[in-house]
Amino acid sequence: MTDATTRSADHALSDGALFSTQLEWIARRAEPLAIPIGALIVGLALFSLFIAAVGKSPSELFELMWRGGFGSMFSIQNTLSRAAPLLLAALCVALPARLGLVVIGGEGAIVLGGVAAAALGTALSGAPAMLTIVLMAIAGMIAGGIWIGAVGALRHYRAVNETISSLLMAYIAIALMNHLVEGPLRDPASLNKPSTEPLAEAYRIGNIPGMDVHWGLVVGIVACVLSWILIEKTRWGFAARIAGDNVRAAQLQGLAVGPLIVGFCALAGAFAGLAGMIEVSAVQGSANGSLAVGYGYTGILVAFLARHNPLAIIPVAILLGGIDASGGLIQRRMDLPDATVLVLQGMLFVVILFSETFYGRFRIFNPDLWKRNA
Amino acid sequence: MTKRLSLSRRQLLRSTAAGAAVGLASALPLRSAYAADTTIGFIYVGPKDDYGYNQAHAEGAASLKGMEGVTIVEEENVPETVDVQKTMESMINLDGAALLFPTSFGYFDPHMLAMCEKYPDIQFRHCGGLWSEDKHPKNAGSYFGYIGLGQYLNGIVAGHTTKSKKIGFVAAKPIPQVLQNINSYLLGAQAVDPEIACQVIFTGEWSLAVKEAEATNALVDQGVDVITCHVDGPKVVVETAAGRDAFVCGYHANQSALAPEKYLTGAEWNWANVYKMYVDKQLAGEPLPNFTRGGIADGFVKMSPLGPAVSDAARKQFEATLDEIKQGGFAVIKGPLKDNKGNVVATEGQSFPETAIELESMDYLVEGVLGSTS
Numbered sequence: 001m002t003d004a005t006t007r008s009a010d011h012a013l014s015d016g017a018l019f020s021t022q023l024e025w026i027a028r029r030a031e032p033l034a035i036p037i038g039a040l041i042v043g044l045a046l047f048s049l050f051i052a053a054v055g056k057s058p059s060e061l062f063e064l065m066w067r068g069g070f071g072s073m074f075s076i077q078n079t080l081s082r083a084a085p086l087l088l089a090a091l092c093v094a095l096p097a098r099l100g101l102v103v104i105g106g107e108g109a110i111v112l113g114g115v116a117a118a119a120l121g122t123a124l125s126g127a128p129a130m131l132t133i134v135l136m137a138i139a140g141m142i143a144g145g146i147w148i149g150a151v152g153a154l155r156h157y158r159a160v161n162e163t164i165s166s167l168l169m170a171y172i173a174i175a176l177m178n179h180l181v182e183g184p185l186r187d188p189a190s191l192n193k194p195s196t197e198p199l200a201e202a203y204r205i206g207n208i209p210g211m212d213v214h215w216g217l218v219v220g221i222v223a224c225v226l227s228w229i230l231i232e233k234t235r236w237g238f239a240a241r242i243a244g245d246n247v248r249a250a251q252l253q254g255l256a257v258g259p260l261i262v263g264f265c266a267l268a269g270a271f272a273g274l275a276g277m278i279e280v281s282a283v284q285g286s287a288n289g290s291l292a293v294g295y296g297y298t299g300i301l302v303a304f305l306a307r308h309n310p311l312a313i314i315p316v317a318i319l320l321g322g323i324d325a326s327g328g329l330i331q332r333r334m335d336l337p338d339a340t341v342l343v344l345q346g347m348l349f350v351v352i353l354f355s356e357t358f359y360g361r362f363r364i365f366n367p368d369l370w371k372r373n374a
Numbered sequence: 375m376t377k378r379l380s381l382s383r384r385q386l387l388r389s390t391a392a393g394a395a396v397g398l399a400s401a402l403p404l405r406s407a408y409a410a411d412t413t414i415g416f417i418y419v420g421p422k423d424d425y426g427y428n429q430a431h432a433e434g435a436a437s438l439k440g441m442e443g444v445t446i447v448e449e450e451n452v453p454e455t456v457d458v459q460k461t462m463e464s465m466i467n468l469d470g471a472a473l474l475f476p477t478s479f480g481y482f483d484p485h486m487l488a489m490c491e492k493y494p495d496i497q498f499r500h501c502g503g504l505w506s507e508d509k510h511p512k513n514a515g516s517y518f519g520y521i522g523l524g525q526y527l528n529g530i531v532a533g534h535t536t537k538s539k540k541i542g543f544v545a546a547k548p549i550p551q552v553l554q555n556i557n558s559y560l561l562g563a564q565a566v567d568p569e570i571a572c573q574v575i576f577t578g579e580w581s582l583a584v585k586e587a588e589a590t591n592a593l594v595d596q597g598v599d600v601i602t603c604h605v606d607g608p609k610v611v612v613e614t615a616a617g618r619d620a621f622v623c624g625y626h627a628n629q630s631a632l633a634p635e636k637y638l639t640g641a642e643w644n645w646a647n648v649y650k651m652y653v654d655k656q657l658a659g660e661p662l663p664n665f666t667r668g669g670i671a672d673g674f675v676k677m678s679p680l681g682p683a684v685s686d687a688a689r690k691q692f693e694a695t696l697d698e699i700k701q702g703g704f705a706v707i708k709g710p711l712k713d714n715k716g717n718v719v720a721t722e723g724q725s726f727p728e729t730a731i732e733l734e735s736m737d738y739l740v741e742g743v744l745g746s747t748s
Contacts, residue, residue: 067468072466078460085455139515143554178578191735192502192549194481230740283456285484293453317389328449328461329468338451339422 003317024367029239031365036305039355043348050343056334058335063313064333068326075211075325084213085110087220088275089299090306090313091227092148095268096162098231099261099306101320103151103164106272108173109144113135113273115177118196118287119185120360121203121280129202136203137277145266147173152265156258164263166340174292185252195288215283216275225273227310240264274295303343305352320345392457411443413654415465417458417607418450419478420581426607426626431477431501433627434645438653447471454480462489464498473497473656475649479504482516485635490514496572497662499652501645505665515664517648520728522558524641524698525602526706527677528623528693529562531638532600533570534688535621536563542598543574543618544589546605548747550736555625555641557740558706564742573598574745590614591609600638602603612637621683628678640678647673669728671702700714703727713738714745 041270046056069079092106117136124132151169154160180196187197231237243250243257250257275295280287304321306312327341363369408413413433422432428450435446447469451654452458458481466489476486479502490498490511503518504510532541541563545552560572573596575589586603590611593601602623603611609632615622617631624630624640648666655662665724678698680689698704708725712718719738726733739745 068464074463078464081456081460137737173579194547194549209645279455283484288480290454290480293455309480323456325464328452328464331449332447338449341646 011329012195021301027055027365027367031362033206033356035355036352038354040348045350046351047322047344051340054336056336060366061330061334061336062176064143064329065323065326066123069327074212078325079318079322080211080213081321082324083317084216085275085295086298086302086317086320087217087224087313088271088278089117089295090302091223091267091299091310092144092272092296093300093303094306094310094313095227095231095264095271096148096152096261097303098237098244099240099264100247101146101152101155101261101265102108102163103166103268104150104163104300105151105168105170105173105296106268106299107292107294108166109147109169109272109289110276111170111177111267111298112147112173113140113144114284114291115275115276115287116140116178117184117277118199118280119180121199122185122197124159125200133205133281136281137274140273140277140280141270142273144276145270148269148272149266151261151269152262155265156261169361170296178289179227179289179292182245189290190286193265193288195286198286199281203281205278210318214278216278216282219274219278221314223274224310224313227271231310235259236263266333281331283308289310301349307350307356389444405584411445412653413445413447413464413465413470414653414656415454415471415474415478416446416448417461417465417478417481418443419454419475419480420450420454421733422448422450422609424607425501425583425612425632426605428477428606429704430627430643431475431645432646434625434643434649435553437646438606439638443657445469450653452478452520454478454485456485458485458545459489462486462498466493473499473652473662473695475499475501475652477501480633485609486514487511497656497660502667503667504726507664512664515662515666517652517666519643519648519667521641521675522554522644522706522728522733523680524566524677524703525555525558525625526562526617527692527695527699528602528625528639528641529559530565530692531608531680531684532559532602532621532623532689532690533566534685535561535638536570536600538597538599539567539570540588540596540598541598542570542593542601542602543572543743544586544593544603544611545574546580547578548576550734552604553739554733554737556743556745557736558740559602559623560740560742565575565695566688569740572743574739574743576745577605580615583610585613586610590620591618593619594620602640624678625645630678630681635682637678637681638684639687642676642678644676661737665706667729669699671700705730707733711734712741714741714743 022151051058051061061276068077089106092109095105096103117140121136122138147169151162151166154165182194185196187355207214212232238256240260243260245253276291279291284290302313302316306316323344324342330336330340331338416435418428419433420428422428436450438444439446445545447459447465452461460740462474480501482504486498486500490513490515494513497513498514499517503515503516505514505516508612510635517570543556545556556574561568573593577585577589586605587610590601600621601615603625608625608629612622616636621636621638622633623638627642628640629636652662705725705727709720709722711720739747
């Protein structure tokens with residue numbers, strides 16, 4: 001590292017080549033952009049082979065995908081609506097991942113966050129709207145935070161594998177939701193689809209003005225940006241990254257690893273709980289079984305594709321939202337089953353994960369290698 | 375005709391106003407390809423080939439495909455979230471659909487109602503009997519069938535077939551519709567032999583293959599030899615039961631192909647009939663009914679052809695009862711009748727035909743059902 005820095009400094013001094021420094025700057029930053037885009041192209045190419053193999057036209061398919069996901073204002077809003085819940089769900093995976101934890105049970109926090117928010121919203125019926133909405137959001141975040149925070153605590157203090165415990169906790173959460181929604185919290189009028197009592201209209205957060213996308217998109221993007229700042233620009237984030245790289249080293253440095261793990265997990269769960277609250281307040285209007293539709297699991301995909309970088313979660317969620325939005329059009333126009341979209345998602349996932357092995361391998365993105373041979 | 379013209383003009387205006395030049399240019403050719411006739415959209419919550427609830431609707435949709443001037447667009451695996459709202463909008467905006475059938479129960483409130491408000495010129499008909507004149511918009515509506523008598527007929531064949539005098543029911547959730555089916559199934563069997571009991575197991579979810587298989591195995595282990603179910607896709611129950619050498623009665627659609635030897639009969643939806651009625655009216659420019667509901671006598675529900683294992687005595691009683699049902703007014707729940715906790719649910723002389731409003735809020739299992747609603 002030191003070696004490289006000195007050499008590049010020498011280089012800059014000897015030639016005085018401002019141009020070359022700029023080129024290096026671009027080359028270093030182009031890598032994290034070029035590799036995923038390259039992977040995307042390879043993934044789509046593989047998918048075209050698959051589509052051609054089942055006797056359909058890949059070009060028609062891509063045209064439809066563009067039209068259904070991004071080709072018009074309607075399609076863009078369709079895409080953004082579907083991307084919105086994925087942002088927060090992905091943060092629930094990405095934040096613990098920076099500490100080296102693989103938490104896959106965000107679904108549980110989403111579900112409980114939704115139930116907590118709905119319960120509070122009905123209990124506070126009549127209170128001022130703004131206040132209630134904020135309290136509902138806090139209730140959702142507390143519920144989700146406790147759930148995933150407990151996963152972190154089990155991990156650090158009792159050495160329970162967080163992947164397994166978070167998944168099992170998600171099952172418990174869904175069972176708990178079913179019990180509450182079909183039992184104590186059930187609206188007696190919801191005969192054939194057990195739900196909590198409908199929220200008052202005032203407690204519904206609507207769409208972003210001028211758009212057909214609910215506020216969850218803005219909340220999600222803000223949460224992603226804040227998480228990025230937390231990880232990259234604060235001392236807690238720095239400590240978390242150290243602990244993520246090497247727990248023992250972090251402990252030797254005197255970092256409070258336990259509180260760090262529990263805190264990051266709780267924050268991750270809080271974001272997922274917030275997603276549940278938004279789902280209740282912006283979309284469903286009550287808590288019911290439709291909260292557990294798999295956002296938590298799609299969030300895993302988003303977080304891994306984004307390499308657990310909170311800022312990268314935004315474009316990845318939009319990409320998956322777009323694929324999802326265009327999936328309908330593909331079904332309707334090309335008479336392909338819904339599973340087509342899953343095949344595409346799977347191919348992209350594998351290729352993008354595989355592409356991670358290429359970081360640092362291409363000379364063009366690595367100015368240090370240019371000089372070594374020069 | 376005028377309706378169709380104004381529809382595409384509105385969409386043109388919307389795209390133009392949005393300034394989406396790309397969308398406009400690319401959306402036009404496809405839209406015109408679909409504007410030549412009436413486009414009807416079908417939306418399913420699960421796969422179209424689930425041998426169950428969704429397949430029953432998809433078969434109804436498929437029966438319309440040959441009709442002159444009708445284009446059918448379908449989308450499967452659409453969750454009861456903002457996704458279904460966007461799918462409806464996508465069918466309206468990109469396919470020019472004028473009539474939509476969102477078929478899952480949970481699509482109605484809030485999703486379909488939100489779209490009815492947003493697109494007052496489009497007709498929406500929902501499967502589930504939830505529409506009410508004083509609460510819901512005029513471009514919305516409901517259609518549903520009374521299928522309890524189908525389960526009663528299943529019970530008659532089961533009653534003749536069982537040797538252990540114990541029949542079984544794999545149920546999703548203890549909601550009124552499911553309870554009606556369980557009670558009807560047992561009362562059908564008791565019309566053959568009052569000694570027969572029915573063991574019920576609730577899985578807690580509409581679609582959860584693992585628990586459905588476990589429940590089926592548990593029933594067979596307890597000595598049950600004829601099984602039916604009320605879950606979204608009976609495939610797992612039918613195959614598991616037949617694999618364990620038990621007989622099965624179908625539900626939702628015809629599952630005889632899955633167990634040709636063991637399949638006795640089944641209660642099936644006859645949506646083709648209902649959809650054809652709507653589409654005929656739509657093509658003729660007549661208003662569509664807002665609320666329509668019927669049972670076996672009205673052609674909303676039909677029975678699968680009797681299988682090879684059905685005895686002559688069973689066939690005779692099945693056919694006689696079917697004839698009686700077709701006369702109309704047949705009542706399964708009639709006094710004196712107790713629930714399985716000993717409470718009287720119908721006194722001597724009291725009788726509730728399938729159309730009785732009291733049955734809509736059923737919360738009991740009749741005497742002879744082994745199991746509990748909570």
